Structure formats: C-alpha cells, structure tokens
Amino acid sequence: MKRIEILVPDLPESVMDAIVVNWHKKPGDQVIRDEILVEIETDKVVLEIPAVDSGVLESIVKKEGAIVLSKELLGYIIANDKVEKTTNIKNIIPPKYNDDINLEKENDNTLTPAVRRLIAKHELNPSNIKGSGIKDRIIPDDVNKHIKDKKNKNILTEQKDNTNIKVSSSVSNRNEKSIPMTPLRRRIAERLLKAKNNAAILTTFNEVNMKPILDLRKQYGESFENRHGIRLGLMSFYVKATVEALKRYPEVNASINDLNIIYHNYFDISIAISTPRGLVTPVLRNVDLMSMAEIEKKIKEFSIKGRDGKLTIDELTGGNFTITNGGVFGSLMSTPIINPPQSGILGMHIIKDRAMVVDGVVKILPMMYLALSYDHRLIDGRESVSFLITIKNMLEDPARLLLDV
Template identity: 65%
Template sequence: MIEILVPELPESVADASVAIWHKQPGDFVERDEVLVEIETDKVVLEVPATASGVLESIIENEGATVLSKQLLGQLKEGAAAPVKEQKTETDEAPAESATDTAATATDTADASPSVRRLILEKGLNAADIKGTGKGGSITREDVEKHRVTKNQEQTEPKVDIVAAVAARSDKRVPMTRLRKRVAERLLEAKNSTAMLTTFNEVNMKPIMDLRRQYQEVFEKKHGVRLGFMSFYIKAVTEALKRFPEVNAAIDGDEIVYHNFFDISIAVSTPRGLVTPVLRDVDDLNFAEIEKGIKVLAIKGRDGKLTVDEMIGGNFTITNGGVFGSLLSTPIINPPQAAILGMHKIQDRPVAVDGKVEILPMMYLALSYDHRLIDGKESVSFLVAIKELLEDPTRLLLDV
C-alpha cells in the first residue's frame, strides 16, 4: 500500500486546500497519472501516482485544508484494473395484452357511421368527446369542437412555475484559495498604501511600423512573434534605471532600493489573476523577453506555474488592452511601489505640428505609492516611458 502525501510546501506557504480528486476509490490509475490537485494561495500543485494500481481510499476530501507531507489517501500498488461485467440480458418488450388493446381502441358506439369515420380520420378518441346529440350521441359539431379545443391546448404555451422559480435561484460556491489571496492583497494595497494614479498617452505608430517591417524576419530567426510586451518591458526597465525610487519598496521604516530588475507580468488564468516574474530583464534581448513571456503565459493557463516563478518582482505591468480596456487605474501589487497599466490601442484624432492626424494612441496609467514616490518622479517616470515607446531607437542607443 502506497501513501499519497501532500507535496513539500515552500516556506512562504503555510497550508493548502484539496482542490479536486481526479480519481475515486476503486479507480485504476497509471504511473505518473495525476491523482489530485492541491491549491495554495499562489499556485496549484499536482500529485501524481508513483506507481500503477488502484486508488484504495481518500482520506482528505475536496475542500479540506492540509499541511505539508500530510496523508491524502492510499494507493494499492500492482492491483489490476477492474473488469466491467458485460450484461447479456436482453430486455424483452412485453406483449400487448388484449385489455391494453381494448383500452386504447376508439369507442365510437354512440355515433353514426359518418361521425365514427370522421373521428378515425382526425385521430381522436371518442371517449374524450362529449356528445350533445339525442341520448348523448356524438355529432359532427361535437367532433369539430373537440378538435379545435385540443389544438388550442397543444399550441398554447404552458408556464412552468417551478422551472421559472428555479431559473432565478442562487448558486453558492466557495472562493478558491488563489482568489481569496488576490482579494486580500488588493484590500491590503488599498488600505496600507497612499495610492495615486497618473496618466499619459503614447503614439504607438513607430512601434507598429517597426513590428510590421521586421515581424517576419524576427519570427523566422527567433521562432517567436515580436509583440508589444517586449517594447513595454524594455522601456520600463530603462525608466526604472533612471528613477530608482520606483524600483524600491518600503520595509517598515526603511526603504529598500533594488539593484536588479525583476518585472511581474499580470496574467489572467481560469483560476484567477496571477503575476509571474520575469527576472533580470535588463540582461535579456527582445527575443528572450518574448520567449519568457510566452512560457509564463502557457504555464499560467495550464496551472503549471511554480512558487519560485510567482514570488519577488520589483514592478508590475498589466495589459488590460488585450480585453478592450480603454482606461483604468491599476492597483499596486504589494510590497512593490508602482504598477503600470497598458490599454487598448485605438485610432484617435491628434494634433501634430498644427495639423489633425489620425494616429494609433494608447493611454498609460501609473499607480504608485505616494509615501515613497513623489509626484514629480511619477510623472517624469511615465514621460520617460512615453518617449522611449514613441522613439524605440532610444532603447537601442540608451539615450
């Protein structure tokens, strides 16, 4: 008998929850097949079977809070897959009895031959027709009246009160640990920081022209598409070098200045919003940045992000423009001091050298902790990003 244990949890994770059992007691499992998923406040951990066999028992059910190395269940190694018995019995349709035939036959005794023929032609049951003729006999008018009434009953919509009430009922499901943690962090940011947001806009035409010119060559050489995020990250990294206060954090009564550049990328996943970290971006070129973002996005979508890929980060970039957001005020990701929000690129009329031109414009939003970053630094930081994006040559010349 093999024990199924909770994986070793990182030091920053106190406990976890049993998210979902993929197998039930008595099910056969192959080696390395995922048995259960454990959800922490940062990532989801998969617990695979260490051998082939049959799941003997489940000790901790879904939703239970568990600790590191805690027993989840037991697996019986080497047990054969259960063989399902094939049913050989055949269901014989019961013979129609004479009483059934008699019950379904049309009783037309109290009607004239022509009326009986009419009832048969219309497919009606004489027992359902109320006769108004002499001695209670059925007339042609009775047949026609019954047919009209029956058709109305079939065509009139019937309101199912029970179904209507059920459609307005509520459904309650517990929040996942990840979403609860995100909610806690958002409230923490709102309540523990002096958060302020400043805005600017950037002309994206130079970058769009550059991508259009080199997209095919770039993808052919590096095996990845040239997106906007690599330009955003490069511009942010250069701006962080110029304004170290934005790349700092408050720790009690001290300010911690970072001499490295780890950028958190906000990623929307089926389980909620996560911010995996792209590390040492100042040492990465455009292709390496694009590949790193792609790997993090795929891992986030599939729930494969590790704790090490989630912790840290000096500055966060969130791109709500991919969902159509035109303008927003992003919330700081503590203990970071600022977050940059990118938005939808939209054609707008802009005054250029005294003339109105239609240009692809995008709003930038920088939310920052006013306890650490003054207004002058925040606005200058955002202007630096704007200038670098509007003239991407600066990123290559370091000017």
C-alpha cells in the same frame, strides 16, 4: 510493509495555504509510483502530488475542501514493491465493517458474502444493481459503482434545488445560482483589499503616440518572425522601456519591509495574464539581460501555461514591478492596483486613433494612455511622473532604447 506519508510540498513564503480540490484515489485503491494521487490548489497554481512509491492508499487524512499548509499530512500509502503498472485491482484492503450488520435482508445465495455485506451496510435493493460478473452476477465493483452513481445523483439534485431559487409568480422565469469562490479568486480579493488598505496608492497618467512603434513593427515584423520564430508584439517594447525607466528610478523597483526600504539590484518584472482560473502574474526574471525575441517567447509560454493551468509556483513567485495590459480587452483607461509587496504597476491600454496637435498641425495618430499606480509611502510625485515620462519617451522614440538616452 512500509507506511509512507503523503505530504503537502513546500509552499513559498508568498503562498499562505492551499486547499485540497480532488483526490484521484480512494482508500484501498492501488497506486503506482509517480501516479497522481491528489490535487491541491493555491492562490496561484494547481499542484499535482504524485505517489512516491507503489502500493495501496491506506487512508486519507485531509479530505477534499480541507485547507492545508506546507508539509502537512494528507494521507498514507502502504508500500508494495510487487504492484505492477499493468494490474488493475482495486480495494486490496477490504473495508472494515461492523460484525453486527444485519445480513438477513438479502438471502440470495448467488451473492457472495462481500457483496451481501456491502448491500446490507448501505441498505440497497439488489434488483436495482446491474451485475457485470459471470452470468450477470453482482460483484463488489457493481455495488460500489451503484453507490457512487446514487451519491452523484443526490448531489446534482441538491445543487439544483439550492441554485434554482424560485421567486414570485410575476418573475417566475428568473433564477439565481450561488457558487463558492475559487481559492485563486479568494486570494486575489484578499491581496487587492490588503494592497488598498495597507498602501497609499496613487495613479498618474500620460499618453503615448504609438505610431513609431507600429511603424517599426510593420517594417521589421516579418523579418523578426522569420529569424526568431515568434511574432513581434508590443509587450517586448513595453518591457524594455520599463526596464530602462526602473534603472533610472530605483525607488519604483524597491519595496517596503516594515520600516526598511529594500532596493533590488535586479529586474524581475511580473506580467499580468488572464487565465480561465483568474488573473496570474508570472515573472520574467533578469529581464534586462533578455532580448526582445526572448521576452516575446517567454510571454507566449506563460500564456499557454496559464491557459492550461501548468504554471509553476516558481514562475509565479517574486517580481519587483508589474505590467498589465488591459488594452487587449478594450480598456481605454484604468487605475491598476499594485501587487504587494511591489511598489508600482504599469497599466497599458487600447490604442485608439485620435486627433492630436503636433507642431501646430492637427493629425490623426494612434494614441494610448499609460497609467502608473504607485505606493506614495516610498515613491514621490516627481519620481512617479518622471518614470512615466521616461517610458513615454522610449516608446515614442524607440532609438532611445538602443542608444540608452
């Protein structure tokens, strides 16, 4: 028989570690090749680790809750080529028990030695165990199920006792609960704090008249959707305008590495997406070569994957600049925090009708605030303000995107 190691996959440099969140198998369980054995969670994504061969899960080295690194050992599989997908046999390797266990606590001759051994080991009462064997006899699976149910019940009781905190009689109907932060939430907190402490972050603002973009969408939205099979959203305009601004101000597309400035000659833009697990930033790569339809399709794909927890590490790694749109939640203005090692992040906000003076005349226009947070160690005020004004001009006159002016 061949002993196979279960290893953590290679994690990118930007991912420091992962946490074991769920084992789908127990030691002694049969496993089929490519069957999911364990899930580990990084600060960016949940990874499912499959069995590389069929056999039996021999042992688990890293239990649920353990912190693991790249290529770290999680457990062992004993390979067995005869394991078929149709089999449903569990506990091929019998557990090792102490021979000195007292088996005299239950003298019921209807119980097999294996069942009696389990009952004695866990000090159970056979009358409380429901049998599923012939003539309702108790089989090992019944005992294991009873132990598992009892354990789950105890855990729920303990959680209830810990989370429902009783207070004084005057507010006896109030309670609190404490739950641990997810690895993703912990990592977000660490990165935001690190960005705030290690970079000189400033934010500059401007406002944009969104009427030209909204009129363009109204005029061509239906034709765009019929031709490309995707709605014409606002994000593709934001992305295209940002790329043109990054081309003109390469410092915003650069990053600091120790005492060196790294200038990137490509345009990978991270798009902030809210998911049930927290905020993630998948990357649109070489976005300067993408059409608006391709941008819209990719953003929609990222949103669906983020909702379902299917984003890959490759899709979340890298990015030279970030765009976040708090306007979808109703944010009027914000000061976004940069995503290290990037040097800038653009915040978009809700579009509101406001009274504006245009050519000496007061008009009601759909206006939106722009916010650019940047690392002042690399980007000076002139570049940051000019960068934001370039985006403003591109959005207020979309023809500039076509003419590159």
